[in-house]
Amino acid sequence: MDSFTFFILLLSIAHFSSHPTLYVSGDATSIRNICKQTNYNDLCISSLKSNSSSLKADTKGLAVIIIGIAIANATDTSSFLSSQLLSSTSDSVVKKVVKDCADKYSYATIALQASLQELDLKSFEYAYVQVTAAKDYPNACHNGYKKFPGLAYPIELARREEQLEHMCDVALGIINLLSW
Template sequence: MKSISCLFFLVLILAIWPRRILTHDVGDNKSNVPDDVITEACAKTPYKDLCISSIKDDDESPRSSDLHDVARIAVKIAWINASDAQYEMKKMLNTTSVSSIQHCLMDCDATYDDAVANLEESASAFDSKGYGDIVAWVAASMVDPQTCEDYFKDIPGYTSPVTSMNNVVVQLCSNALALTKLVADGQN
């Protein structure tokens, strides 16, 4: 029964997550940032393809077509996905009857409170060009999904039902961090 519940959650997660990243047409550039700016900036991130596809999929029209805007959009996308991940965890919490999984999901929810708040602050700090703060907050946000994964490691016979979401948030934060560092280095 335990393995069926975990399998159900894993299938559910894979079916619906991450809808903001995987349900778009990669060839459709919805943002006003030119493809060459996005491609050049994303080439310097750890998850290049995810960087390019997520930024091109963004509906926001940037104020200009520079690295600052690409980094700002990357942080915003990480924030949206962390918020979505937390929302999905809350939904899972309401549908699972396994107490150890409930406990882990509650801990993950509390951990994601920090990640979401840090990413929200980071997105706001772009207006004042507070790149040092953004770098610190995004780096801190990368730790929270990894901490969430660690909660599930203590349950024998279970695997984390939120691994996919956590991995995407870490990858998006990693890209946002790399882009923000590039902007900060250009400002010094």
């Protein structure tokens, strides 16, 4: 074995030993190990526990599950904005801000769906970019409210914003593991 081949072999061994969770199915232990490497360990574990298919999923499958939960959150928030908040006011400024926010959450859904396509293609860097974009859309919504002094940011919307951002952070942590 020449020195270059030996060097590549050593790099491979070091890589695999430093990232053992990437190559196992999603049993409870590997799920805990993967979730420890995200910013929101408890959210990651509870979200994956709520989906029975996570116990059979590999790391990529766990990312898909988390992104699916984030898609449901973004879609539900867009619907919430369109149906409840938009219909509860006649103020044209509030209607415009709420509609813009509903659009932002729709864009977040689209970005998350695109990340699933990128994961399927094993384009982990592009999946990461799409989830990062989805994470930022709720912030753009929040900033829309800030443009109008005196316009209160709804507590329920703040809660939903935080949930989506945290779920995206979990997805980003898992995707980051895949790119190694």
